[in-house]
Amino acid sequence: GGVGNGRFAPNDNMTRAMMWTVLARYMGVNTNTGSNWYGAARTWAMEKGISDGTMADGNVTREQFVTMLWRLSGEPTVDNGASFTDSGKVSGYAKTAVDWAVAQGIVNGYSDGTFKPQGSATRAEVAKMLTVFCQSAS
DSSP, X not given: OOSBTTBOOTTSBOBHHHHHHHHHHHTTOOOSOSXXXXXXXXXXXXXXXXXXXXXXXXXXXXXXXXXXXXXXXXXXXXXXXXXXXXXXXXXXGGHHHHHHHHHTTSOOOOTTSOOOTXXXXXXXXXXHHHHHHHHXXX
């Protein structure tokens, strides 16, 4: 739905609450309930093991985002590891998720060979990665 006033704000960062809401809606969850705009999505994400539900207003990092998608997909195994110049900076919990996202074509990294795992995911990056994810899931 954008950020209001008919704006999508592609260069703004995506928050964890926004991410829970997008994924919950993708999975058909009614997010119009709860104590605030993301409450139902947060509860769903925690119940499904997608997220721990913390830091709702915090920016979702690139590695957190692909980990949420990987968990949503059932935590599939991957044969090949991703090769970025900053692969060593990927957090332990996210390594398989990043490898999976690369193998699925969901993420390619940046032109300088980096992934920037702790970098905030912009709304445009999330839109692109979600499009590929949704297309591969159908």
